[in-house]
Amino acid sequence: MSDALPALPPVDIIRERLPLIFPEGIPNRNYHIREIAVRTVFVMFYIGAVEGVGIYLRPSQVRRMSDEQAKRGSDQAREEWRVSSQSQKFKDTLGQWYAADTRESIRDETLRDGLVRTGAVIVHAEIATTSGKGRYALSTAFAALFNPALTGARR
Secondary structure, three states, X not given: OOOOOOOOOOHHHHHHHHHHHOOOOOOOHHHHHOHHHHHHHHHHHHHOOEOOOOOOEOHHHHHHOXXXXXXXXXXHHHHHHHHHHOOOOOOXXXXXXXXXXXXXXXXXXXXXXXXXXXXXXXXXXXXXXXXXXXXEXXXXXXXXXXXXXXXXXXX
């Protein structure tokens, strides 16, 4: 089991903070703040895909997450799901967040044209877009913005 799992911010904190982090006027703002972006950021935290750790997200992992799995917040449950959700043998389950064809909008819109373009997410450049391996991780600076202890506006 990985000892690198970050604290898991509640989905509500991610949903609340994304519009504050990405204000009106930035290109493709919708790709940064819509529900699929909220869930993408959550799954990255869930599996521990944060810069410098060596764990990377596959877009299919976002679609494979479910509300039931998201409630399983122990390090062991998170690590087991990370490993199993990367497998080609992973079975789609009832209640998973998105359909199989959603991974392209996660990869192309939410990640490439949104979070990667603004530096919130880094890409493992040595992994091809079409690879079955994960290639996306939260930048450490972006991940720090979801610390529940952070409060108030910065001036």
